[in-house]
Amino acid sequence: MSDNYDVIVIGAGHNGLVCANILAKKNRKVLICEAREKCGGLLEESITNFVPQIPLSVSSSLGGLTVKYKAKSSIALSESGQHIRLVGNQHIDHKVISGFSSKDADRYVEFHDKMSSFSKALGSFMMASPPRIMNNTFSDYFKLFKLGMNVRMLGKKKFNEFARMVGLNIADELEDNFENTLLQGLIAHDAVLGSNLGPRSPGSLINLLFRMATHDNSIFGGIYEIDGGSKAFVDTLLDISNKNKVEIKTSSSVKRCITENDKAVGVELHNGEKIYAKKIISNADPRSTYFSLLGTENLDTDVKRRIKHHRSKGKVAKLSLSLNKQPEFINCDKDDLESRMVIAPSIDYIEEAFNPSKFDKLSMEPILEMKLKNSDQSNPALDIQVQYASYGAQEGWDNIKDNYVDAVIKLIEKYAPDIQSCIETKAIVTPDDIEKNFHVTGGHWHHGEIQIDQLFMLRPIPGASQYRTHLDGLYMCGAGTHPGGGLTGIPGRNAAQAILEDA
Amino acid sequence: MNRDLRFTALKKTPFHSRTSLASRTNKYYNWNGFTVPTEYSTTELEYTAARNGTSVMDLTPMCKYMINGSDANRFVDYLVTRDLSQMEDNTVAYIIWCNEDGKVMDDGTIFKFSNTKFMLCCAVKIYNWLHDSAEGFDVSCEDATDTTAALAIQGPTSCSTLKNYGADDLELLKPFGMKQYNINGYDVLISRTGFTGDLGYELWTDPANAENMWDSIMEAGKELKIRPFGMHALEMTRIEAGFIQTNTDFMAAEDSLRPVRMRSPYEIGMGWLVHLNKESYFVGKRALKKEKETGNSERCLVGLDIDGDKPAVGSVIYNEKKEDIGIVTAAMWSPTMKRNVALASLKRPYGIKIKENIFAEIYHPEELEYKKIWAKCKVVKRQFFSPERRNKVPADLYE
Numbered sequence: 001m002s003d004n005y006d007v008i009v010i011g012a013g014h015n016g017l018v019c020a021n022i023l024a025k026k027n028r029k030v031l032i033c034e035a036r037e038k039c040g041g042l043l044e045e046s047i048t049n050f051v052p053q054i055p056l057s058v059s060s061s062l063g064g065l066t067v068k069y070k071a072k073s074s075i076a077l078s079e080s081g082q083h084i085r086l087v088g089n090q091h092i093d094h095k096v097i098s099g100f101s102s103k104d105a106d107r108y109v110e111f112h113d114k115m116s117s118f119s120k121a122l123g124s125f126m127m128a129s130p131p132r133i134m135n136n137t138f139s140d141y142f143k144l145f146k147l148g149m150n151v152r153m154l155g156k157k158k159f160n161e162f163a164r165m166v167g168l169n170i171a172d173e174l175e176d177n178f179e180n181t182l183l184q185g186l187i188a189h190d191a192v193l194g195s196n197l198g199p200r201s202p203g204s205l206i207n208l209l210f211r212m213a214t215h216d217n218s219i220f221g222g223i224y225e226i227d228g229g230s231k232a233f234v235d236t237l238l239d240i241s242n243k244n245k246v247e248i249k250t251s252s253s254v255k256r257c258i259t260e261n262d263k264a265v266g267v268e269l270h271n272g273e274k275i276y277a278k279k280i281i282s283n284a285d286p287r288s289t290y291f292s293l294l295g296t297e298n299l300d301t302d303v304k305r306r307i308k309h310h311r312s313k314g315k316v317a318k319l320s321l322s323l324n325k326q327p328e329f330i331n332c333d334k335d336d337l338e339s340r341m342v343i344a345p346s347i348d349y350i351e352e353a354f355n356p357s358k359f360d361k362l363s364m365e366p367i368l369e370m371k372l373k374n375s376d377q378s379n380p381a382l383d384i385q386v387q388y389a390s391y392g393a394q395e396g397w398d399n400i401k402d403n404y405v406d407a408v409i410k411l412i413e414k415y416a417p418d419i420q421s422c423i424e425t426k427a428i429v430t431p432d433d434i435e436k437n438f439h440v441t442g443g444h445w446h447h448g449e450i451q452i453d454q455l456f457m458l459r460p461i462p463g464a465s466q467y468r469t470h471l472d473g474l475y476m477c478g479a480g481t482h483p484g485g486g487l488t489g490i491p492g493r494n495a496a497q498a499i500l501e502d503a
Numbered sequence: 504m505n506r507d508l509r510f511t512a513l514k515k516t517p518f519h520s521r522t523s524l525a526s527r528t529n530k531y532y533n534w535n536g537f538t539v540p541t542e543y544s545t546t547e548l549e550y551t552a553a554r555n556g557t558s559v560m561d562l563t564p565m566c567k568y569m570i571n572g573s574d575a576n577r578f579v580d581y582l583v584t585r586d587l588s589q590m591e592d593n594t595v596a597y598i599i600w601c602n603e604d605g606k607v608m609d610d611g612t613i614f615k616f617s618n619t620k621f622m623l624c625c626a627v628k629i630y631n632w633l634h635d636s637a638e639g640f641d642v643s644c645e646d647a648t649d650t651t652a653a654l655a656i657q658g659p660t661s662c663s664t665l666k667n668y669g670a671d672d673l674e675l676l677k678p679f680g681m682k683q684y685n686i687n688g689y690d691v692l693i694s695r696t697g698f699t700g701d702l703g704y705e706l707w708t709d710p711a712n713a714e715n716m717w718d719s720i721m722e723a724g725k726e727l728k729i730r731p732f733g734m735h736a737l738e739m740t741r742i743e744a745g746f747i748q749t750n751t752d753f754m755a756a757e758d759s760l761r762p763v764r765m766r767s768p769y770e771i772g773m774g775w776l777v778h779l780n781k782e783s784y785f786v787g788k789r790a791l792k793k794e795k796e797t798g799n800s801e802r803c804l805v806g807l808d809i810d811g812d813k814p815a816v817g818s819v820i821y822n823e824k825k826e827d828i829g830i831v832t833a834a835m836w837s838p839t840m841k842r843n844v845a846l847a848s849l850k851r852p853y854g855i856k857i858k859e860n861i862f863a864e865i866y867h868p869e870e871l872e873y874k875k876i877w878a879k880c881k882v883v884k885r886q887f888f889s890p891e892r893r894n895k896v897p898a899d900l901y902e
Binding site for chain 1: 639787789
């Protein structure tokens with residue numbers, strides 16, 4: 001029998017690292033088992049280009065983080081060169097939009113204010129662990145009451161508006177407000193980003209509110225790039241882990257949870273090693289946690305059903321192009337190239353790209369979010385997030401990968417005609433690759449759709465919404481738990497709190 | 504206009520050509536999508552045959568599922584609350600199963616052929632439940648309701664009847680045992696099981712053999728007081744035996760709209776079928792363990808011995824302060840035991856700690872007027888009728 005630990009964390013993704021360090025700071029002896037050779041999970045390969053800032057509540061519970069962020073503006077690219085550039089500051093954005101339509105500019109400010117107040121109402125709820133109604137405890141009811149109050153305090157008119165908008169699709173709301181299709185496309189892009197929704201899918205609006213709640217309650221503000229790349233972020237977390245004496249075992253894939261008297265007491269690695277601890281925390285996605293770690297034979301049928309119905313089909317691929325020179329984007333200056341560049345020229349364009357993905361097929365004209373790296377150096381690179389690159393595509397990723405990459409590049413060519421001649425190498429990571437390489441079921445960013453049936457106390461599944469699984473002693477701290485992914489560290493922090501509460 | 508009823512009409516069982524000939528009343532009812540007789544002649548006569556001769560009942564509408572696969576043994580053990588890990592081949596076990604909240608979904612019998620082959624018999628359709636529960640187990644579940652004809656042969660002379668039919672050495676079959684026969688050139692599985700609380704057997708075969716089986720058995724029992732019996736007579740025998748019926752004595756968890764109507768095994772007297780010390784997990788174990796530990800079961804299902812001779816059908820049960828403490832779920836005047844008996848669902852501690860001084864309010868119809876009777880009840884063992892011959896090996900034989 002190996003050393004005994006207080007806590008074993010399965011998976012060294014950022015949430016796992018956050019959770020482990022908070023516990024280690026409270027004098028728990030913590031071990032992290034990571035299946036891959038490197039730590040950081042999806043963060044390590046920069047699967048997402050842009051991130052929100054780690055909230056103060058998380059960084060302070062880690063004793064402060066030294067990560068530096070660079071704020072990013074957004075640019076919606078247009079084939080005609082009439083791009084829209086937004087920074088998240090209402091006055092500047094108003095001026096920019098009024099260059100296209102003064103009506104849109106005024107409406108934008110109103111729309112933003114409304115959305116912002118709604119996302120603030122959700123905000124406090126986002127940070128804390130969600131209530132569990134079946135518990136019948138005062139604090140759970142109080143939490144729910146507080147959310148209700150937050151929303152009700154918006155006033156009767158806004159409350160009605162909130163109720164109207166919660167189930168709405170983003171396209172209807174945007175078309176009611178704006179006439180410029182490029183602006184519509186940009187906002188719709190952010191609403192569906194990382195999800196399995198089109199702009200006309202019901203529920204796409206709440207997706208945007210959720211995103212705003214972690215991005216400073218702003219639509220285009222609060223979008224950052226980590227200084228030094230995500231590697232810098234991982235290194236910071238690893239430094240802290242070192243200081244807190246968190247032990248990390250890499251290349252140690254966990255096979256299953258060891259149980260005694262229906263309680264989790266340790267883990268068994270694939271190499272047969274058994275390690276014991278008082279508590280086990282899974283940073284893995286809900287399906288892996290339940291079906292692999294806990295094991296189907298230890299689950300009630302109803303729980304199996306919920307996990308089977310848990311929606312986690314990834315829709316975003318990451319294409320990395322290394323370049324020998326900087327491509328010429330039509331009508332883009334240096335600042336524009338530093339921005340978050342989005343190719344989603346209209347709602348209809350996005351919906352067309354979404355259509356085939358309903359049938360697990362691929363659109364050859366997907367929507368893109370791009371980041372140009374090292375633009376002032378000799379080895380620039382273009383990181384592209386390609387949305388509606390369906391998990392388990394019917395065409396078969398192996399057959400179609402090359403054609404698909406070519407199609408994406410051809411699409412970029414419309415905005416940067418010389419892109420072909422700049423490319424040195426290309427590498428794509430599809431949702432299937434994410435599943436295989438990072439052990440995330442479905443290769444989903446958020447370990448599960450952010451939709452009304454998988455939010456708050458329903459996330460990831462009813463009965464497991466407060467970071468505790470159905471097995472005593474086994475917890476979850478990954479993006480599959482409330483409030484979801486997006487590099488906030490909140491699930492990790494909340495899970496650590498749940499464990500401290502139970503101790 | 505004649506509507507095409509091919510897809511909506513009730514199905515006929517493979518015995519229908521025989522049961523319909525035997526029916527003098529033409530009274531049928533819908534059992535699980537099949538049309539079967541409620542009674543053939545008179546319920547009293549059929550009941551009497553069941554207790555004194557041989558009674559024959561068409562069981563085909565019972566839900567039957569075949570469970571095959573290398574994990575079949577583990578799967579069945581996971582599905583039900585009872586510990587079946589030590590179950591022997593060619594035996595049958597009475598079982599219940601629960602949902603995740605530890606509420607009973609149904610009861611039934613499980614037939615074990617081998618570690619890789621089982622048959623499950625029950626009242627409520629559960630194909631989806633089996634299929635979804637099987638996730639992670641190497642098993643296949645198949646609905647065999649339409650492809651298996653089943654006949655219950657019950658009563659003191661049932662063993663002799665079946666021996667005449669061709670089931671050699673049947674008297675040596677133990678209760679809850681089963682044996683494969685080849686009779687008249689076809690395979691018949693005979694199990695010593697039943698729903699009457701008496702000596703009795705159930706026969707399982709391919710539908711193609713059904714008519715021959717019926718005819719041969721009727722011929723074999725000619726001198727042994729054989730008689731087909733319907734649902735009403737079965738209801739009488741099962742109450743006497745103290746057997747519970749899903750959606751009569753308790754609501755199946757999946758069928759109850761109100762969560763408060765669902766019952767745990769402890770609340771319907773089935774605690775003895777819950778093996779919490781079973782090594783592996785089973786569906787509902789966590790919830791049942793909690794209920795057992797906290798002792799927060801709210802109700803119980805008990806037998807009542809009621810004063811007088813008026814059946815307490817649907818009666819409300821009261822304590823001495825006339826507070827409502829439960830309801831009768833099934834009641835009858837037992838002709839065999841000359842006792843007024845009932846099954847009742849009571850609010851604890853009534854039925855568990857308090858067994859005396861409880862009363863049934865009986866409304867007895869007398870030629871368009873109701874007589875209200877306030878009858879004293881005593882909580883007794885639910886098994887009202889259990890004759891020695893029921894479990895005797897070798898079984899009694901008659902000529």
